Amino acid sequence: MTTPDHQSPASQPPAPTTKDRVYRSPMALVGGVLLLVVVGWLGSDALFQAHGRAPWLALAAMILIVPLVIAFTLRPAVFAGEDRLRVRNPFRVISLPWGEVAALRSGYSNEVVAKSGSKYQLWSVPVSLRARKKAELRRSRAAADAARGGAPTRRAFGFGGTGGFGGAGGADLPAGPTRAETDQVMDDLRELLDRRGAEETAQGEVTVRWAYEVIAPALAGAVLLLILVATG
Template sequence: MTTPDHQSPESQPPVSTAKDRIYRSPMALVGGVLLLLVVGWLGFDALSQGHGRAPWLALAGMILIVPLVIAFTLRPAVFAGEDRLRIRNPFRVIGLPWGEVASLRSGYSNEVVAKSGRKYQLWSVPVSLRARKKAEMRKTRAAAEAAGGGGPARRGLGGLGAFGGTGGTGATGAPAGPSRADTDQVMDELRELLQRRGDAETAQGEVTVRWAYEVIAPTLAGAVLLAILLATK
């Protein structure tokens, strides 16, 4: 007999132990690190070598710029778990149980549409029209090679795509990369998760939205300080 304060193991809901799939843009990460290095180099040089108001202006500029660089390059990520999708955008964190996701759309941007009709953009999974065009060209060339009986075998080197896809040349001489752009493959994986987990009992709940005050607060502080310094020449 169990007490009212405890549940038997059989009556407790199953807990998912699977790790979330994390999707981030490698190009954004590299660009963010380079920008931070440049801002840090220029800022600390002005702080140490500047005269008069220059160090204060440099400090205010760094307080304003660094959070923005982090917000738009290093921060964005998508965490796809068995029960929910968590979207970390520059200024917000959105949590959507799979049961509340109506669809995942890909156009000029990738976005999630909730059942309430609200749309949330996936900043860390940007659309690349150039990558789509290259993937379509690979697909068309492979189909043409197959229809023509193939060509001479060639040996190629594979390359790592933006989200982990491989490239190179296949035995027919046509590029052996994926037939879809990397970000489109990410969206396919998310749609597969939605289809598989959308009706699960543990994947139900409410959509949550949290503002990233850890980014907004220092950005506003830097902007206010810079405005005061510029206004009091």
């Protein structure tokens, strides 16, 4: 009597070592929730309190507006795995194996460039010029402090107090990162691209899927709203 052979650990497919890193915009999430609350409040008031055609117009407007709010605030996300980058934008989902990523660019927006030349914006990693400027100021201040032997530099805000040149009151720049948060995210993605781009498991084709679950209800709401307005 023979016993069934068991696969050795070496012959079994390797299990994923890490979960995907997920990048989303906290401000967009908060704004989206607040907008949905406002739309729900105003819409429900019109649905149950208004008369005539107003409830139907409110319903059509809600069917149009709610998917769009979700699409531009709650939906966008970037999923960075060991083998691919998945970009979930308002109306599309783009899956790019690392082997097909040519570059990750940062300017007035953050985007991923495929080797085919196609560019895809990272909606969930928006550029903040203000945060970038503050981080640059911190970096310059840190370099100046290092050149002065670690002595903190100060900015004068008025007279009196202690510190500063000539007795002028001052305050150090608030402690914080010397790299804007979204720029740091792009640095992390570039590091992952450099590390995984040549791996065999990170090869494949770029796929793009339209988000019909968002597009269809928004179109339905728009059509219903147009019909109501045209027949009114």
